[in-house]
Amino acid sequence: MEKIFRVLECTDHQKVTCATFMLQGEANMWWKTFRKILEAQDPVITWAKFLEALYENFFPESLRERKEVEFLYLTQGSDSVMAYKKKFEELAWFALAHIDTDAKKAKKFLRGLNPQLKGSIVVLKLRSYAEVLERALLLEDSQRGTIQGNSSKVQGKRPIDSQHSRDDRPQRHQRTHYEQTTQTPCRTCGKHHSGQCRQNSDNCYRCGG
Template sequence: MEKIFDLLGCTDEQRITCAGFQLEGEAEAWWKYEHETLMTIYPKLSWDQFKVAFYENYFPKNFREKKEAEFMSLVQGMKSVIEYQQKYEELHYFTPPHLWDDQGKASRFERGLRNSIGAIVVTQGL
């Protein structure tokens, strides 16, 4: 869904509306209740705030902590850049909020690249 939202240039409100529409069963019931609560806490609910609430409800804390540790120790190693990027994006959903902005994401991604590649990326300002 994230790729589609990015491609279409969806606002946070549009992302939340679409994601809420896609939920079914227990998740749909959770959202009907949680939506009002979150809107009271965050009158301008952001997509990131929605994701935090969703992940906290559907992924146990120990699972999130394990994935966060895996993300923080992720390095390219013998993987291709594409394989490293795919794993990075998979695990990024479980990272602390301070790594969600573009600068935080880029910095962490660069640190995990092999030295020979990372040096080129950094020196070229990519």
């Protein structure tokens, strides 16, 4: 409504009349009672007085101060740059005195960024809020691309199953030993072997030659 008032260049009286006409429910009941109190103090109710009374009832100063402190200590944390920007601009309204210039706003936004982003932007000495925001978004995209690329490389590698290889060897040995022990001993030499016994021959035990 204040945007409309600025466009139409409304007077204080017109602002109060139009704003109170739009009140509904609890707010409308409040105004019916409080209007008499204000008129008893001064028949002329200015827009500034109306806003002060409205905020005091529905948005007390203690809550506004709490929002201001929340803005002053706001940091990016685990949020993305865009999520941090959204919170920053929502809370900025409660601390306009701290960011009354674009340079102050840029400095406050930069101060709350994560260290890995802030360190790369501080050296650029940017003075514009829009420039700091744009640089933070570019750096975030670059870092995200690097992390995703490294992750893909790690996933593409197939580790060697050394434990599986080690386990195979004793199993083969066990099967050979089992096969040997299940054979019937040779009646001529008393040993375990396959084929014809060559103990009493001149042939080679290995090749039979």
